[in-house]
Every structure is written in C-alpha cells, then in structure tokens.
Amino acid sequence: MRRIILYLLLVAASASSMAAQQFDLVIEGGRVVDAETGLDAVRNVGIRDGRIIRVSPEALSGSRVIHADGLVVAPGFIDLHQHGQDIASQRVKALDGVTTALELEIGAPDVAQFLKAKDGRSLIHYGTAASHVAARALVFGAPLPSGTILPKSGPATDQTASAEQIEAIRRRLRGELDAGGLAVGMGIQYTPGATRLEVIGMFRLAAERGVPVYTHMRSNGRIEPGSAIEAVSEVIGAAAITGASLHIVHINSTCVHDSMECLAMVEGARARGLDVTTEAYPYIAGMTQVNSALFNPGWREKLGIDYGDLVLPDTGEHLTRQRFEELHNSSGSQMVLVFANTQELVDQVIPHPLVMIASDGIEGHPRNAGTFSRVLEQYVREKRTLTLMDAIRKMTLMPAQVLERSTPDGRRKGRLQEGADADIVVFDAATIGDRATFQKPMEASVGVRYLVVGGTVVVDNAEVVEGVFPGRALVGAGKRDSAGGERGSKD
Numbered sequence: 001m002r003r004i005i006l007y008l009l010l011v012a013a014s015a016s017s018m019a020a021q022q023f024d025l026v027i028e029g030g031r032v033v034d035a036e037t038g039l040d041a042v043r044n045v046g047i048r049d050g051r052i053i054r055v056s057p058e059a060l061s062g063s064r065v066i067h068a069d070g071l072v073v074a075p076g077f078i079d080l081h082q083h084g085q086d087i088a089s090q091r092v093k094a095l096d097g098v099t100t101a102l103e104l105e106i107g108a109p110d111v112a113q114f115l116k117a118k119d120g121r122s123l124i125h126y127g128t129a130a131s132h133v134a135a136r137a138l139v140f141g142a143p144l145p146s147g148t149i150l151p152k153s154g155p156a157t158d159q160t161a162s163a164e165q166i167e168a169i170r171r172r173l174r175g176e177l178d179a180g181g182l183a184v185g186m187g188i189q190y191t192p193g194a195t196r197l198e199v200i201g202m203f204r205l206a207a208e209r210g211v212p213v214y215t216h217m218r219s220n221g222r223i224e225p226g227s228a229i230e231a232v233s234e235v236i237g238a239a240a241i242t243g244a245s246l247h248i249v250h251i252n253s254t255c256v257h258d259s260m261e262c263l264a265m266v267e268g269a270r271a272r273g274l275d276v277t278t279e280a281y282p283y284i285a286g287m288t289q290v291n292s293a294l295f296n297p298g299w300r301e302k303l304g305i306d307y308g309d310l311v312l313p314d315t316g317e318h319l320t321r322q323r324f325e326e327l328h329n330s331s332g333s334q335m336v337l338v339f340a341n342t343q344e345l346v347d348q349v350i351p352h353p354l355v356m357i358a359s360d361g362i363e364g365h366p367r368n369a370g371t372f373s374r375v376l377e378q379y380v381r382e383k384r385t386l387t388l389m390d391a392i393r394k395m396t397l398m399p400a401q402v403l404e405r406s407t408p409d410g411r412r413k414g415r416l417q418e419g420a421d422a423d424i425v426v427f428d429a430a431t432i433g434d435r436a437t438f439q440k441p442m443e444a445s446v447g448v449r450y451l452v453v454g455g456t457v458v459v460d461n462a463e464v465v466e467g468v469f470p471g472r473a474l475v476g477a478g479k480r481d482s483a484g485g486e487r488g489s490k491d
C-alpha cells in the first residue's frame with residue numbers, strides 16, 4: 001500500500017514538473033487582441049518551439065514567464081514595405097513592434113544574394129520581391145550599383161524596351177522567383193520608359209507564377225495625361241486583364257490630393273471581384289533618390305511642389321534649382337525628403353478601412369522607426385479615429401492576408417491564435433508612441449515592452465536583446481531548390 005502511495009506521489013510529482021515546463025515561454029495576464037477572431041480579453045499565452053500552443057484564461061507555466069498585466073499582447077506587426085534592411089533599422093523596427101519587415105515595393109536586385117546575406121543575421125523576419133526595376137536595368141546593360149534598389153535616370157529607365165528585351169526581363173524575373181522572390185515588385189515611376197504593354201507583360205508573369213504584383217505606380221498629380229487617377233487605372237486594368245493580385249504601395253504619397261478618389265477606385269475594383277489591396281504611412285513627406293526618374297522634367301508641375309519642398313535628410317538643407325540640378329545629374333544615390341502631402345489628407349487616409357499600415361522605411365526618414373507606434377499614439381489614443389482592434393487589424397491580419405498570396409506561411413502570421421507563429425508584441429497602449437522626427441529619424445519608439453520573434457525574445461523590458469538572430473526568410477511558394485524541384489517537395 002505504501003508503495004502504491006509512493007508511486008502515485010511520484011507520478012503526481014513528475015506530472016506537475018512536466019506542467020511546470022510545459023511551455024518555453026508564457027506571456028501572462030495581458031490583454032490579448034486578435035483581429036481575425038475578434039478576441040479582446042485577458043488571456044495567458046503559452047509558446048513552445050516557436051509556435052503559440054495555448055491561448056487560455058487558465059494559468060500556464062513555462063520556463064520563462066513574462067507578466068503582461070495592463071499591457072496589450074498582439075501579433076507582431078508585419079511591415080510589407082521596408083527598404084532599410086540593415087541591423088540598425090531592424091533594431092528600431094523591433095522597438096516599433098515589427099516582427100516581419102519585407103522589401104516588397106520594388107525588391108532587392110538579387111533575391112538569392114539578399115536571402116543569403118540575412119540568413120542567421122536577422123533580428124526579425126525578412127523577404128523580398130523580385131525587382132522589375134533591377135531586371136530592366138540589367139537587361140539594358142546598366143546593373144544597379146550594389147546597395148541600391150533604384151537606378152539613376154537614364155536610358156535604362158527612360159527608353160522603351162524591345163520585345164526581346166521585355167522577354168529577357170521576364171526571364172530574369174522567373175529566375176528571381178525561383179530564388180524565393182515573394183512577388184513581382186514594380187516601381188513604374190522609376191522606369192517611365194516601360195510601356196503599358198511591358199507592364200501587362202510583368203503582371204502576366206506574376207499571374208502565371210501565382211504571385212502578386214506590388215507597385216509604386218506610374219505617376220502623381222492631376223495633370224492629364226499622366227495623372228495619379230490614370231496610374232491607378234493602369235494597374236487595376238493590368239490586374240483585371242491578367243488575373244494577378246495587385247498591391248498598390250503608399251497610396252497617400254502617390255495619389256496625394258486625390259487619395260480618397262484613388263481609394264474609391266480600389267474599392268470599386270474589389271467590388272467587381274478583383275484582388276486589389278493598398279497601404280499608407282502616417283507622414284506628410286516621402287523620400288526617394290534625387291537622381292531617379294521620379295524627378296525627370298515636369299515633376300514640379302505634376303507634384304505641385306517646388307525645389308524648396310525637397311529637403312536633404314542629413315543636413316535639413318532645402319534645395320534650390322541649382323542644387324537640385326547638381327544632385328539630379330549626379331551618379332551618387334543621394335536621398336531627398338519630398339514634402340508633398342498635408343496632415344488633413346494623411347488623417348483621412350490612415351483610418352480608411354482598406355488601408356493597411358506599411359512604413360516604406362528607410363534610414364533618414366522617421367517612418368523607418370516610428371510608423372506603427374505613431375498610428376497607435378495619434379489615431380487610436382489622441383484623435384480616436386481608429387479603435388485599437390482596427391489599428392491592430394491594419395498592422396497584422398491585413399498584411400498577413402496579402403502575404404498569403406505569396407506563401408502559405410502567411411497563414412501563421414498576423415494572428416494571436418493557437419497554431420500561429422510566436423511573433424508577438426507586448427506594448428503599453430497608454431504610452432506607446434513614436435519619437436523619430438525629420439531631425440532625428442532614428443530615435444526609437446517608446447512603449448513596446450517585449451517583442452517575441454519565432455518564440456525568441458528580442459525586446460526584453462524595452463531593450464533590444466544583443467546577439468539573438470531569430471529572423472527567418474519568407475520565400476515565395478514557387479521557390480525551387482538548386483535541383484529544380486518545388487520547395488516543400490522534400491520537407
């Protein structure tokens with residue numbers, strides 16, 4: 001009898017020690033918010049092997065327990081549009097709540113090289129589109145200088161491509177999708193020589209490969225021909241003709257004063273069954289390369305701005321005509337802030353139900369560090385034009401659903417649910433806010449207390465953890481290994 005009691009005690013002890021180690025990490029007592037299920041309640045979250053295993057009102061035990069009383073626990077933010085992919089940018093993104101930051105607007109010039117360079121060295125998850133802009137430059141014999149994603153304005157951007165050249169561009173893009181590209185990335189304004197037919201050819205390729213097109217559209221402004229409205233018509237038309245999914249980047253900075261009209265066009269296309277999505281960032285200035293084709297003659301009339309609205313990020317210098325000419329004609333890749341928008345417009349665009357939040361982040365512009373916290377501070381807490389749930393939907397579920405067009409891995413992102421990837425942000429809704437300004441663009445946001453990437457804590461008590469690199473590549477479902485097989489055939 002004694003033996004049996006002893007045995008039962010041992011069983012009970014080992015069961016309770018198993019329970020004690022049931023999870024690698026538990027986030028306890030936070031306000032858990034998930035946009036897909038509508039959950040907004042105090043829950044405990046149990047994480048094991050990089051996945052969310054339990055979301056429960058019951059107590060959970062883990063090797064580590066984060067106490068999240070009074071804090072919001074949400075899926076980590078997904079930034080579909082992030083150019084700064086260096087570690088300094090990743091650190092400020094992490095402190096802004098971002099667990100996945102993708103280079104999808106235009107894409108890295110060489111997908112394999114991009115993925116290799118980041119393998120095992122990334123704080124947060126990453127991935128890239130296959131770049132039409134870079135493929136075109138290559139085919140025109142003017143490959144992009146390393147470290148840049150945009151060409152200097154010249155024959156490779158301004159001339160039309162022959163049928164043979166268009167086919168060569170498509171060949172290059174197929175190879176880039178084989179290498180793991182998540183989409184076809186187009187910056188049509190940066191390749192004004194691309195005809196409508198060339199654009200349709202790229203959409204057709206995307207449709208064949210089952211990946212979306214992400215595009216910076218052909219033009220800004222109201223002057224016809226060549227208005228922003230025409231630019232939206234062009235890409236919605238190409239999506240309708242080919243069946244490709246379309247994601248229009250930064251609708252605010254392309255459509256400017258016609259942003260609400262452009263959003264109505266996206267809404268109309270969706271109502272007719274087309275798969276068209278869009279995004280915006282919460283700032284009145286854009287930023288781009290001053291020697292790019294965006295500043296080909298006529299830009300002042302098109303954008304309705306002048307030389308003085310262009311500002312150098314490093315010095316705050318407002319350009320003059322002479323200074324602009326000098327920089328525009330230079331081969332150096334000097335960036336310039338473009339003050340073309342108004343606060344009233346940005347305030348209308350951000351809360352629009354079709355607009356997801358994406359930063360277009362790049363060093364030199366505060367959007368790199370502050371985009372997500374800024375939306376939570378300004379639109380949820382101060383202006384109250386967004387609920388917390390709607391803001392989180394724009395930063396998690398909506399971009400994850402766009403990502404699902406490229407890879408089934410997207411289905412495990414952007415959700416705080418059992419079975420989802422353990423990419424989680426824990427923040428203080430009462431204090432979260434951006435600190436980056438045009439003068440100090442790399443100031444980190446405040447209010448993100450913890451950030452978990454694939455189950456690993458990368459922001460711990462508001463500090464970035466040193467020496468951990470849990471970021472993993474997101475690659476297109478069409479990635480082929482070197483033997484030519486489809487990805488996933490072996491695993």
Ligand SMILES: [Zn+2]
Pocket residue numbers: 105216249250
């Ligand atoms: Zn852009």
